[in-house]
Amino acid sequence: MFFRAATADPADLDRAAAHPADGPVPALPAGKVREEFAARRFRPEWTWFAEGPDGELLARALWWGRADSERPIALDCLQVRSSVADPAALATGLLAAGHEAFGALPLYNLSLPADWRTRPDLVEAVAWRREAAYRAGLTREIERLRFEWTPPAGTAAPTGRLAFREGTDEEFLDAFVRVSAGSLDLATQSELRAKTPEQLAREDMEFYLDCPGERSWWRLAELPDGTLAGLAVPSATPYHRNVGYLGVVPEQRGQGLIDEVLAEITRFHAAAGADRITATTDTVNAPMAAAFARAGYEVSEIRLVLEAPEHG
DSSP, X not given: OEEEEOOSOHHHHHHHHHOOOOSSSOOOOHHHHHHHHHTTSSOGGGEEEEEOTTOOEEEEEEEEOOTTOSSOXXXXXXXXXXXXXXXXXXXXXXXXXXXXXHTSOOEEEEEEOTTGGGOHHHHHXXXXXXXXXXXXXXXXXXXXXXXXXXXXXXOOOOOSSOEEEOOOHHHHHHHXXXXXXXOOOHHHHHHHTTSOHHHHHHHHHHHHHHSSSOGGGOEEEEOTTSOEEEEEEEEEOXXXXXXXXXXXXXXXXXXXXXXXXXXXXXXHHHHTTOSOEEEEEETTOHHHHHHHHHTTOEEEEEEEEEEOTTOO
């Protein structure tokens, strides 16, 4: 068995684009793969093959990053041919080869239909991918709900319970710190076991500043008397608008204010002409999932996120 990165040779990129989906987990269409290469979100050095002794392509791994990323951010697609007797073992070797070349362990985002646990074929396909990811060092698992809003869902009118305004970096840093306390988000909980709230807040701000959304979109949420209630950070991906980051400070929770913050973000994107707004939350974060449902967001898929324990 031979593991290697793709080259810039057009024939290699053709192989990367045309690799079939042997199994129920869909592969990206060839045209979409080519678009990602053209945008530098896929790159030859981030595309890895497993080949047999005769050069037969047995597996493909596509890692994804932003156009300006130095290293890949996430494994986007992992496919092993159905003829392989032990797909977990082959995939483990492929992931390990990529990780060694990158000098890092990018997370693995596995997108699944909401009913995947009721489908034996998908359960089996997830099992060998999960096993390979674990063997390759991606041992922390988080399951997330991906929500989607479209214009027919409409937007809620402002109620006057909260006022939204722009703020300084110092004000947003304080808001990020305060909102993280008592968070139900599993990644936030994990990070706070290793970092101070201020360190995490600075990293969160840097992350959203690096996203395609604009800093000018961010808003502080305040009660009518000027008391901080939370924050709204509308954002975007390379593909569409998304909710980004939102939260309510601990002392103001339990009053339905998260609905007001989410409605502000939704109105903002809708006013800019967004035809789709996406959002994610952990499956264990029932209050946030309920808020999305009340706002007209529908679950579009489940995301199984596998990452290294120290992943930030």
